[in-house]
Amino acid sequence: MFYIFLFFMIFLLIAALIAVHTDNLLSSVICVGAIGFGGSLMFLFLRAPDIAITQIVVEVLGLIILIRATISSDKTFISGQREFFGIVVSLALLLAISGLGLKALDGLPNFGTPAFVAAGEIEETIASQEYIEQSLSKTGAANAVAAVILDWRAYDTLGETTVLFTSILGAVVMLRKKTKNTGAIEA
Amino acid sequence: MLYAMCFLLFVIGLYCALVKKNMVKIVIGIMIMEYAVNLFLIMLGYRVGGVAPIVGHEDIRNMGKFVSESVDPLPQALVLTAIVISLGSLALMISICIRTYEKYGTFDITRIRRLKG
Known part of the structure; x- marks a missing residue:
């Protein structure tokens, strides 16, 4: 079971990387659809059928909205980054958030143990x-x-x-x- | 391990929202962050070998087994709410993008900085 989750997670990460790095907006939007539907399958394996159904419906509607925004506009190829100072500040912020987040992950119970069970040993x-x-x-x-x-x-x-x-x-x-x-x- | 990968997905979305110049790319980054957070909250309630939190016919007679096997219903309910709200916020953000494109003729945020009118 763990390897199924690992497979889906790697799929989601690859789709996210392509969505971020491609210059063509339409392929980027399609990669977002891949993330959404892959996430919906993952919800199904995480024993959350209600979420999976809702995610599919929302994903279809969201893709229609996103494609409406991209398909009517011709100048969608915008490459390059923002100016230098902004990039430096953003990357510093990103590093700080990553460090703090990875530190916070240590306090969580292992995957497979629900957080409420772990909390139930302390609280009444x-x-x-x-x-x-x-x-x-x-x-x-x-x-x-x-x-x-x-x-x-x-x-x-x-x-x-x-x-x-x-x-x-x-x-x-x-x-x-x-x-x-x-x-x-x-x- | 899975938690860390989920956090990596969030960081990819944050990078996309912070660094890219295209408005639609920024919206896509925000959406990736939403997926990551939803997935993380559902993962927090998962139990190895768990069942969906729906009481079946057999479970009514054997409620103790169901209680010890069911996954957490509370994050599922709250994430359901969050997914629907994310659709509304996506519609709002995209309508802002479309309006900006009509007015300025570009999605590039460095070229729409100058106010007009």
Whole structure:
């Protein structure tokens, strides 16, 4: 099982490297699709079928949006980097984040041991443990993920729909062709 | 090992977002970072030989076995939320890119720095 994850992870890394390094925007977008669908397969092997289904749907929609942005524009071959000082600052930031992140990885339990089990040896009550044990008896939902989304943490889902609505509203406002030209400022 | 590779994926996305000049490339870098974080959170809840957190017919009679085998449902629920929100934010970012392209005729961020109008 571990080697399946390793294989998918190497696939994702190669796809990400190609997506970053190619100059053609369309191939870059297609590589992002490869990352998305490979990640969806990996979610399936990580025993998360709900996430895998959602990821496929979101990936298809996201690819359509990204291709819409790239296919209508002709000057998509932009190579080269930003100016020198900015690159130096970014790379220093990147190195600092990598160092701190790799240091933080030491504190995690090994792969295959869930974090809530490792935390359960210290704490008395763990939220995830209760969700697994009691979601059927308390909410009546056989799927614990659906029980968490729609029952235990329903307010979180309400906030999610608010964020989604706001972002779509922003996109619609941004893409609107006709503008009310009443003010002096040209739109 | 897998955690470190996931972190490497995040760093690749961060590099793409920080260094590239093309606006769509920056959006792609942000998307790669989102994938990496989602994958990492799901990996944190994985159990070797685990089952999906869905109670079947046989599990109702033998609830103790299910409790000791199921993977963590909490990060799965929260990542589900995050994936849907990432689609909304992708639409917003791409619409900004399309608008900028219509106004300036380029995706190059070093050439759209000068304000117009």
